[in-house]
Amino acid sequence: MATQTSKNEFSAADLLNSALTFINPIVTAPFSAIQNLFDYLGKNPQTAAALNKTYSLRGIFKAAATTNPACDQKLTIDLSPTRIARIPSAIKIELAPHGLVEILAFFDAISQHYVVQILTLLSTIAGRDLISLHANFNVNFRIIDYTTATASPQSLNGCGAHTDYGTFSIIFQDGNAGLEMEAPEAPGTWVSVPGNATVLLCGWCAVVLSGGKVMAVRHRVRRVPGVRRLSAVLFVAPDLNVKLAPAERVDAFSDPVNQGLFDVRWFKEEMGKKWRYREGNGKLEDDGLEQDHDIGDLIWKSF
Ligand SMILES: O=C(O)CCC(=O)C(=O)O
Numbered sequence: 448m449a450t451q452t453s454k455n456e457f458s459a460a461d462l463l464n465s466a467l468t469f470i471n472p473i474v475t476a477p478f479s480a481i482q483n484l485f486d487y488l489g490k491n492p493q494t495a496a497a498l499n500k501t502y503s504l505r506g507i508f509k510a511a512a513t514t515n516p517a518c519d520q521k522l523t524i525d526l527s528p529t530r531i532a533r534i535p536s537a538i539k540i541e542l543a544p545h546g547l548v549e550i551l552a553f554f555d556a557i558s559q560h561y562v563v564q565i566l567t568l569l570s571t572i573a574g575r576d577l578i579s580l581h582a583n584f585n586v587n588f589r590i591i592d593y594t595t596a597t598a599s600p601q602s603l604n605g606c607g608a609h610t611d612y613g614t615f616s617i618i619f620q621d622g623n624a625g626l627e628m629e630a631p632e633a634p635g636t637w638v639s640v641p642g643n644a645t646v647l648l649c650g651w652c653a654v655v656l657s658g659g660k661v662m663a664v665r666h667r668v669r670r671v672p673g674v675r676r677l678s679a680v681l682f683v684a685p686d687l688n689v690k691l692a693p694a695e696r697v698d699a700f701s702d703p704v705n706q707g708l709f710d711v712r713w714f715k716e717e718m719g720k721k722w723r724y725r726e727g728n729g730k731l732e733d734d735g736l737e738q739d740h741d742i743g744d745l746i747w748k749s750f
C-alpha cells in the first residue's frame with residue numbers, strides 16, 4: 448500500500464513495497480505558468496491550430512473536452528521533446544512569455560534529477576539494467592487542465608481508470624484532489640490521493656521488463672464540477688525498439704510476451720488506439736477498465 452510520508456529521497460524498497468510512492472520533489476510545478484498557457488491557447492485558437500499542425504499525428508493541444516461530452520473532460524498539452532523540436536520558432540517565441548519557457552525549464556529540471564535515479568532503483572528491483580533500455584529519452588511532458596468550461600460540466604470523469612503504458616510517471620498536482628488509485632489488495636476500491644501530493648507510479652513496461660517484480664497501479668481522475676484542477680505529468684518509457692519481454696521466462700506472462708514478440712513501439716500504438724478512442728469518443732465510465740482488460744490479456748497468461 449502507499450507510503451503516506453513524502454520523502455526527499457526514496458529507495459528501491461519504497462518502490463518495491465508501494466504501488467504508488469509519495470515524493471517531495473526538488474522543485475514544485477509552475478501552476479500559474481501552466482494556467483497561463485492553457486488560458487492563452489484557449490483565447491488564441493489560431494495559435495492553437497498552428498501549434499497542432501506541427502504534430503498532426505497525435506496533436507499537442509487537445510481540446511476535445513470542450514466540444515465532445517463523450518470524452519474525458521479535460522484539456523491536455525503534450526510537450527514531448529519530439530513535439531518541441533517540431534514547433535517553429537515563431538510559435539515558440541509567441542508562447543514563451545505565456546508559460547512555455549517556465550514549463551519546459553521545470554520538466555528539464557525534473558527529468559534531469561529523477562530519470563536516471565529512478566531507473567537505477569527500478570534496475571535493482573528488476574535485477575537487470577534498465578538504463579540502457581532508455582537511451583533515447585522517450586519521455587513526454589504533459590500538462591492537464593480539468594477545466595470548468597467543458598462540454599459536460601456535471602461529468603465527474605476527468606480521466607478514466609487506466610494503467611500508464613510506460614516505465615514510470617511522476618504526477619504533480621495543484622492542490623485540488625481528484626486523483627484516485629485502485630487499492631492493489633482490493634480491486635474496484637478507489638482511494639483518493641491528497642491534492643497536494645506528488646506521486647511516482649509505474650506502468651506496464653516496468654511490469655514486463657522487471658519480470659513482474661515491479662507493480663503498476665491503476666488510477667483515474669474524478670472531477671469536481673465547477674472546480675478547475677491542473678496537473679503536470681512526466682512520463683518515462685523505454686526506447687521504441689526495446690523488446691517488451693522479461694529477462695527470463697515468467698509463467699504468469701503470455702507466450703508472446705515471454706517470446707519477445709512485442710516491441711515498445713507496437714505496444715504504445717496498441718494502447719494509443721484505445722486511448723485515443725477513449726479520449727475522443729469513448730463511453731465515460733468503463734472503457735478504462737476495458738482498455739486495461741485488453742492490455743492485461745496481451746500481457747498475462749490466460750488460465
Ligand atoms: O491528472 C492527473 O492527476 C493524472 C493524469 C494521468 O493519470 C494520466 O494522464 O495518465
Ligand SMILES: [Fe+2]
Pocket residue numbers: 609610611616666
Ligand atoms: Fe495515468
